[in-house]
Amino acid sequence: RVDGEHEGDAEEGDLGVGGGVLGGLEHQAPPGPGRRERSLAAERQEEAASTHAGRGCERERERERERVGRRASEVLPAGEGDEELDGEMAEAVADPVARAGGGVEWEDVRKDLHMHPELGLEEERTSKLVVKKLQSFGMDQIRTGIGGTGVVGTLKGTQRSSEGDPAALREIGFRADMDCLPMQEANDFGHKSRTPGRFHGCGHDGHTTMVLAAAEHLAKRRDTFAGTVHFIFQPAEENFGGARLMIEDGLLVEHTRCDEIYGVHNWPYPEVPPGFFAVRSGPIMASADEFEIIIKGEGGHAAMPHLTVDPITIGAQLVSALQTVVSRGNDPLQPVVLSITRFNAGSAFNVIPNTAVLCGTVRAFREDDRSRVQAQLERMSQSVCMASNATATVNYYRGYPPTVNSKKQAEYARQAAELAFGVDNVLLDCDPSLAAEDFSYMLDQVGGAYAWVGADSPGKLHETNFDFDDSIIPVTVQYYVNLVNLRLAAKTASGASASAADEATV
Numbered sequence: 001r002v003d004g005e006h007e008g009d010a011e012e013g014d015l016g017v018g019g020g021v022l023g024g025l026e027h028q029a030p031p032g033p034g035r036r037e038r039s040l041a042a043e044r045q046e047e048a049a050s051t052h053a054g055r056g057c058e059r060e061r062e063r064e065r066e067r068v069g070r071r072a073s074e075v076l077p078a079g080e081g082d083e084e085l086d087g088e089m090a091e092a093v094a095d096p097v098a099r100a101g102g103g104v105e106w107e108d109v110r111k112d113l114h115m116h117p118e119l120g121l122e123e124e125r126t127s128k129l130v131v132k133k134l135q136s137f138g139m140d141q142i143r144t145g146i147g148g149t150g151v152v153g154t155l156k157g158t159q160r161s162s163e164g165d166p167a168a169l170r171e172i173g174f175r176a177d178m179d180c181l182p183m184q185e186a187n188d189f190g191h192k193s194r195t196p197g198r199f200h201g202c203g204h205d206g207h208t209t210m211v212l213a214a215a216e217h218l219a220k221r222r223d224t225f226a227g228t229v230h231f232i233f234q235p236a237e238e239n240f241g242g243a244r245l246m247i248e249d250g251l252l253v254e255h256t257r258c259d260e261i262y263g264v265h266n267w268p269y270p271e272v273p274p275g276f277f278a279v280r281s282g283p284i285m286a287s288a289d290e291f292e293i294i295i296k297g298e299g300g301h302a303a304m305p306h307l308t309v310d311p312i313t314i315g316a317q318l319v320s321a322l323q324t325v326v327s328r329g330n331d332p333l334q335p336v337v338l339s340i341t342r343f344n345a346g347s348a349f350n351v352i353p354n355t356a357v358l359c360g361t362v363r364a365f366r367e368d369d370r371s372r373v374q375a376q377l378e379r380m381s382q383s384v385c386m387a388s389n390a391t392a393t394v395n396y397y398r399g400y401p402p403t404v405n406s407k408k409q410a411e412y413a414r415q416a417a418e419l420a421f422g423v424d425n426v427l428l429d430c431d432p433s434l435a436a437e438d439f440s441y442m443l444d445q446v447g448g449a450y451a452w453v454g455a456d457s458p459g460k461l462h463e464t465n466f467d468f469d470d471s472i473i474p475v476t477v478q479y480y481v482n483l484v485n486l487r488l489a490a491k492t493a494s495g496a497s498a499s500a501a502d503e504a505t506v
């Protein structure tokens with residue numbers, strides 16, 4: 001989810017609440033009338049504006065949880081599939097290991113996923129394809145239905161190690177997201193989306209393919225490592241926070257015991273040129289919160305303002321006052337953004353309305369900054385309104401938290417990437433992005449690293465002409481394989497690490 005790049009309804013702005021593409025997971029619109037329409041309708045009826053919007057969100061969240069909860073997680077015996085695939089898919093799944101280098105087959109898988117995009121929590125076909133592939137590679141265990149459509153393939157290394165070797169006990173996770181965007185693809189190539197209004201415009205088709213390809217390679221080479229690898233395929237990165245749903249379903253305590261976890265995003269932006277890899281210690285993506293402030297005054301005749309409490313004047317004061325929350329209250333060396341993106345009030349030239357509604361977004365890289373801005377925003381809204389005899393209702397919706405890499409794992413990622421991309425092609429000083437990513441929930445629980453792989457794509461992320469750059473598949477798989485060599489290869493009798501260079505043939 002790279003919300004800053006959202007293309008489409010300009011009114012939705014950076015946060016992009018509408019359309020289900022970009023809304024924070026805490027308050028995603030349900031199918032049917034969008035949150036935006038409901039919100040506008042509410043504004044038209046001023047009295048309705050005092051409704052606590054947060055309740056609607058809670059309800060929505062609960063509904064989603066119920067929906068997810070209804071699917072029981074399931075552990076499948078490895079190598080056994082009970083469900084029949086349709087013809088086209090069976091073709092894509094057939095003969096997954098009969099490939100002698102060249103990467104052609106994985107490109108086909110990627111294109112097949114591109115042709116059949118599925119929205120968050122609807123990744124039925126995609127997760128079935130993932131399961132079939134994992135079964136054909138021979139995982140030790142495959143778990144399905146985690147956090148909705150999530151899948152985890154588990155592979156144990158067979159390399160002998162000396163007793164107590166930490167590498168042998170270690171468990172690491174590679175995470176891919178599987179969902180598409182609710183947007184129309186503009187491309188006209190052979191593998192364009194077969195479903196109107198559904199599009200792999202963020203390259204999650206490629207992310208899924210790369211983790212699958214790593215699983216295939218490592219399953220054939222399990223004698224080269226001693227610990228355990230979990231291949232984690234998550235739903236709903238773009239909207240519902242599938243990473244969080246998987247965690248709530250026991251991903252990191254019941255289904256895996258990951259000590260560290262890694263994820264990548266294809267990055268078709270000039271700061272990471274094609275052939276390059278970028279990782280950094282600390283924050284790499286921001287939190288993305290949304291807020292709504294309902295100012296309740298007292299309307300009346302515009303010619304008799306002394307008989308009213310004018311919410312528009314108060315709202316204007318509040319917009320100005322809120323500019324100081326970041327500029328005066330925040331450490332200038334720590335980036336935070338607070339933007340007011342909507343100001344709705346009034347219906348006639350000669351009527352002072354009862355209420356005014358402000359909306360906006362807060363972005364931050366540190367949890368402390370985020371909490372302080374939230375508290376200050378609430379305090380200032382209350383006090384500015386109180387000074388003029390109005391009241392404020394502040395609804396603050398927390399979206400994805402900041403994505404923060406741990407120092408050690410960022411270092412392992414660097415080492416693994418240097419062996420795959422070349423020492424000169426690994427960037428460590430890249431600026432973080434103010435977009436958001438739900439891998440943050442996993443990094444909240446275990447140490448890990450999220451990284452960007454430079455890509456040469458026709459469009460940027462979330463643009464209608466985007467397509468995943470297949471040329472990054474082999475080198476990214478090599479990165480995953482290198483991480484396994486680095487972290488899970490056992491010590492030999494002499495005490496040296498046995499992580500000999502292992503060429504991934506993808």
Ligand SMILES: [Zn+2]
Pocket residue numbers: 001002003201202238461462
């Ligand atoms: Zn995206």
Ligand SMILES: [Zn+2]
Pocket residue numbers: 001002202203204237265
């Ligand atoms: Zn994405």
